[in-house]
Amino acid sequence: MSKIPQQIIPIVIILMIVVGSFIAAKNIFVPSSFGEQGHFRTEAIQENMDLEQVYAGADACYDCHDDVAEIKSDSYHKGLSCEVCHGPASQHVEAPDEFIPDAPRGRGYCPLCHGYNPSRPSGFPQINPERHNPGKACMSCHDPHNPLLPHAPEECSACHQEIASVKIVSHHATLPCTQCHTIEKGHKTSPKFSKAHKPIDNSTCAYCHEKGSTIKKAAPKINVELHSDRYLCWDCHYPHYPEAF
Numbered sequence: 001m002s003k004i005p006q007q008i009i010p011i012v013i014i015l016m017i018v019v020g021s022f023i024a025a026k027n028i029f030v031p032s033s034f035g036e037q038g039h040f041r042t043e044a045i046q047e048n049m050d051l052e053q054v055y056a057g058a059d060a061c062y063d064c065h066d067d068v069a070e071i072k073s074d075s076y077h078k079g080l081s082c083e084v085c086h087g088p089a090s091q092h093v094e095a096p097d098e099f100i101p102d103a104p105r106g107r108g109y110c111p112l113c114h115g116y117n118p119s120r121p122s123g124f125p126q127i128n129p130e131r132h133n134p135g136k137a138c139m140s141c142h143d144p145h146n147p148l149l150p151h152a153p154e155e156c157s158a159c160h161q162e163i164a165s166v167k168i169v170s171h172h173a174t175l176p177c178t179q180c181h182t183i184e185k186g187h188k189t190s191p192k193f194s195k196a197h198k199p200i201d202n203s204t205c206a207y208c209h210e211k212g213s214t215i216k217k218a219a220p221k222i223n224v225e226l227h228s229d230r231y232l233c234w235d236c237h238y239p240h241y242p243e244a245f
């Protein structure tokens with residue numbers, strides 16, 4: 001009997017410390033307005049309302065800069081708000097002569113969206129800022145409010161840079177894209193309306209790889225029918241970087 005209380009005393013003390021520090025922590029760390037409106041800190045609403053408003057919104061610019069707005073509304077940049085590039089400008093709207101927003105004229109700015117990055121969607125206009133007309137301001141060739149291309153890109157890689165940069169280090173480096181793809185006239189200027197076509201059957205590959213083919217001696221030859229069975233070649237080989245496993 002005498003052993004039981006001896007064991008309980010430290011347990012009770014530990015329990016009291018745990019409960020005590022929990023209550024203390026709740027009072028110190030949990031903000032007072034938490035819980036007034038459910039699982040939420042009510043004061044947060046007022047704190048956000050008190051923040052100074054720095055963005056005016058695109059509509060606010062149209063009153064005075066309708067010329068710029070009109071050009072932009074029909075351009076590739078129609079989806080971009082003015083303040084994306086010019087920065088927060090509500091002070092400028094209130095006092096246009098006192099606060100003049102910055103215009104991002106440096107070469108570092110546009111590549112934030114247009115610098116080559118393989119995670120961007122295929123076909124998004126991307127350039128390598130080091131190689132794309134270095135030393136000149138982007139604005140000397142592209143109007144930021146209506147960014148038309150001075151002429152259509154000549155290279156498929158201008159828009160399909162990811163595929164091109166994979167292919168260039170592959171066994172297929174020497175093959176032009178048009179070896180396997182046909183493009184409709186106009187694909188380079190309006191790719192969404194003028195399509196490009198992908199190979200539809202194994203004959204595209206058999207042209208060089210079929211046993212007995214005299215095209216491209218360097219291409220390893222196979223018995224296409226036996227080798228591919230009923231599958232498409234690109235079910236097993238990535239055409240832009242083919243490997244023989």
Ligand code: HEC
Binds near residue numbers: 086097
């Ligand atoms: C009440 C009229 C008014 C409104 C609204 C207004 N602006 Fe302006 N803005 C002006 C005037 C006037 C100037 C010319 C100031 C000067 O050069 O002295 C100007 C100049 C500018 C410039 C030129 C800077 C440069 O480097 O040349 C930019 C950029 C600009 N505004 C952007 C905006 C944006 C973005 C908005 C919307 C958020 C906006 N403005 C709304 C009147 C306005």
Ligand code: HEC
Binds near residue numbers: 103
């Ligand atoms: C893609 C970025 C971008 C967007 C979006 C943009 N601008 Fe600009 N804006 C610029 C750059 C860069 C310049 C400087 C152009 C130069 O120096 O040739 C500029 C210049 C200006 C100027 C100075 C006069 C002129 O026409 O060159 C005004 C005013 C202006 N922008 C207003 C606006 C307004 C209003 C909007 C929204 C309707 C807007 N901008 C959207 C990048 C942008």
Ligand code: HEC
Binds near residue numbers: 110114125139
């Ligand atoms: C916030 C991101 C963003 C910024 C910053 C931006 N752009 Fe763009 N740009 C776009 C989008 C989105 C498109 C449309 C892409 C599409 O339609 O597929 C585009 C399209 C373009 C095009 C392609 C037009 C065509 O014919 O294919 C050019 C050129 C261009 N922008 C130049 C510029 C320049 C120069 C600047 C700097 C002043 C700039 N962009 C800043 C997002 C941006």
Ligand code: HEC
Binds near residue numbers: 139141158
């Ligand atoms: C000397 C003129 C010149 C300068 C400077 C210039 N570009 Fe271009 N840009 C072109 C031409 C021409 C094309 C058409 C494609 C080609 O021939 O490379 C183009 C194409 C583009 C494209 C579209 C590529 C595609 O895949 O559709 C983007 C985006 C672009 N430029 C952005 C920029 C940016 C950002 C800068 C500044 C860092 C810049 N350009 C500077 C002339 C220029």
Ligand code: HEC
Binds near residue numbers: 122158159
């Ligand atoms: C101006 C940019 C641009 C240029 C230059 C360009 N393409 Fe495209 N391409 C695109 C875009 C954007 C798409 C996606 C179209 C869509 O979503 O319907 C695409 C799609 C494709 C597709 C896929 C079609 C599909 O059904 O999935 C192929 C293949 C293709 N392009 C091949 C080429 C070849 C080959 C060249 C060079 C001869 C080329 N492209 C030049 C922008 C371009």
Ligand code: HEC
Binds near residue numbers: 240
């Ligand atoms: C050896 C033949 C061959 C060559 C060369 C080739 N492609 Fe392809 N490409 C294909 C095949 C086959 C597909 C279909 C792959 C699939 O459906 O899985 C394809 C698919 C595509 C697609 C659709 C999207 C994707 O990734 O599947 C695009 C875009 C494309 N190719 C662009 C290009 C460009 C740009 C080049 C030149 C840099 C090129 N191709 C060179 C055979 C080729």
Ligand code: HEC
Binds near residue numbers: 245
């Ligand atoms: C115009 C001729 C040509 C066409 C069309 C062609 N290839 Fe090739 N391919 C070659 C050549 C040349 C090589 C070998 C290059 C080297 O290694 O020097 C090669 C190599 C290969 C290899 C071997 C890679 C290795 O690791 O040894 C495979 C797999 C392959 N191609 C698959 C394909 C597929 C799949 C297609 C159809 C989508 C195709 N090829 C279309 C010319 C072609």
Ligand code: HEC
Binds near residue numbers: 228229
């Ligand atoms: C079911 C998967 C599969 C399909 C479909 C397939 N291959 Fe292959 N391929 C392989 C494998 C695995 C290897 C490596 C082992 C071997 O040589 O059999 C290979 C090797 C190759 C080689 C290299 C042969 C050598 O001697 O170096 C070429 C070229 C090739 N394939 C072309 C093609 C072509 C062209 C097609 C379409 C007609 C195709 N393959 C379809 C799986 C496939």
